[in-house]
Amino acid sequence: DTGVSQDPRHKITKRGQNVTFRCDPISEHNRLYWYRQTLGQGPEFLTYFQNEAQLEKSRLLSDRFSAERPKGSFSTLEIQRTEQGDSAMYLCASNLAGFYEQYFGPGTRLTVT
């Protein structure tokens, strides 16, 4: 069991650039979640998938954010036209639908300069 992995671990970008993050869940997990965590705060939900279907989206997920899970395995989170306020840790988690525990990846830390 390799756990949830995220790539890259760190990303520094200039304001206005687009960035894409990848999450590989635990292989048998059909649910995948994205959260955002800013300094001194708890993680905030962004969106989640069951298989390839995006079931819920938070109001935090503005039009500049898009997430996909095309084959029900890995997922990507893209941020277009990044802003300094997007600087945060982006966390991915996965589980099996119906089970309570979510398994978190190490996160991708985004810094927008």
Added chain:
Amino acid sequence: GNSVTQMEGPVTLSEEAFLTINCTYTATGYPSLFWYVQYPGEGLQLLLKATKADDKGSNKGFEATYRKETTSFHLEKGSVQVSDSAVYFCALSDQGYGGSQGNLIFGKGTKLSVKP
């Protein structure tokens, strides 16, 4: 909407001291409750959970009881160790698609430092 409030830190204790981190929640329905821990440089890990009223979750000497009457899920440990130094997050499960367990709603976290 649903929310979680936990005591602000940082909390600094001496080794072998008693720990309590308060957590209260607001929710419709009957959410499941969790404590997650984040050790320095590591990802979030589930510490313990409780899925219904009066359930007690326990792990690694930590305990928390789901109190519906006071909407609380306080974390306790009788004797903390230096290795318990971490950030602790209280969370509840929001109702998801079709009434199933959905995403987690977290408190702001409480940083615990244990001195030898």
